[in-house]
Amino acid sequence: LNLNIFQENFIKFDNKSLISSFQFGFVFFIAVAATNLFHQGNWQRVYAAKSENILVKSLLISFFIIFLIVLFMGVTGTISKLNGLKFNEDLAFFSIILNQNDILISLIVLIFSLSLTISTVDTLLNSISSLAIVHGKDFFNFKYLKDKKLSNVVLILLSITCLIIALYQFSVLYLFLLADLLCCACVYVIFRGLYQKKIYPCRSIVLIMSGLCLGLLFFPSTDFSKSLLVGIIFNKSIFNEIFTNSLLFWSFLFATFSPMVLDIIYRRAN
Template identity: 90%
Template sequence: ILLFLYLILSVFLKNNNNLNLNIFQENFIKFDSKSLISSFQFGFVFFIAVAATNLFHQGNWQRVYAAKNEKILVKSLLISFFIIFLIVLFMGITGSISKLNGLKFNEDLAFFSIILNKNDILISLIVLIFSLCLTISTVDTLLNSISSLTIVHSKDFFNFKYLKDKKLSNVVLILLSIICLIIALYQFSVLYLFLLADLLCCACVYVIFKGLYQKKIYPYRSLVLIMIGLCLGLLFFPSTDFSKSILVGGIFNKSIFNEIFTNSLLFWSFLFATFSPMIFDLIYRKTK
């Protein structure tokens, strides 16, 4: 992995040999307190988003339950953390250097826009193969999870005579694949779709994990709490150009809001979606 990262870094520097690598220090001195706060808020947003999303990733839970014992689980998680940290740090640094140097690239596919070059066909092919492997692995895990959930819980919702267990799961997977294909044809922003999924996960985090430790589950109350978190999050969720939201710039004029809100819509959206279900649940239990 280290050799592969070194190889990619070499190609990156070769393709962009006019880069100023001291630009971090030069720009950090110029940052004012508002810029630093916005930067840390943006970083915190993605920390919440990735953490919330991965808590619902069936592949992670499969690996947890497949571990031989707790010691092996802890060791494997630490090794995975170290590897992922290096990869994410590397990709973040290359993107930051390129952005600060004024290089033009597609933000959704920044890493590929920077690395891929017509003169380096071999590197482009290697990156493409690794990307396909990652995508196939993710899709395979997703298909397994959907199929498992459909087979286990289909009897609670459907009672079709000719659609039993595996047949029903196959039909569901085909229908979902068609929907995904139609959405893909519209070429929506990958990052924006990912953030929408993160918002839903943030709204569900408190309710789902409270249910893991609570003996009695209240389905109606849980649904209401999730909808509260989702609705409040959507009020602040930014538009595709990240300039306004339903509440800020939509229902109310953007000028009446402080810059703390207008410059960090995504941060407040995830914050409300994550913590509002918890607050409303506490209020309900106290007033009951």
């Protein structure tokens, strides 16, 4: 790889490209942070810690390790792009690592990729299973299908669905982004409620729905060229490039912070 090309092209980046890159990074920071706050597997790890001191140390160590991994993945994507490698955006890391067709490196990457996937799926299955066992009786009242049996049925159905999606090679990115949007709309209300002595269900629902609706107005279509507000209800040409080029950014931003702003306005008015 020619790192000189990387240095020359990085200097040529204009302000718009840099702004878009930072917006993109900020979008996924909000999305991943909000989604993982609702990840049952993460909370199980928190409550499984032996002591608060061990929990803090483990979280700090994990933070630095993950930061370095994500930084490395981002740099590989940038280097791949600037060296003219043809790749899909979500496969940039593999494009640069497997560029030389080295069998040993390919085998190592395959082993680590499988380990990461298996670890993630294991955490996800444990969290879904525990939720089905604990809260299943609140939604279903089957005589012969309770607790562990209900959990097994839910996991089998989800596994079949995932298998079908994988066989037909459907992209799950758009569904993932929709889930992120919902989590962004809920994150303020849910976690503020943890520190409130009294919870107001109606106000909470209104705040969540307002954030979700405002987010959906800017949420991009499947081709990411327009949204419900920008391009469908109103002509795209009347909006500034700041909005039209960063629909996902504004969607997550409004979904995350509009419930907070509306809640502050309501409390001051009363």
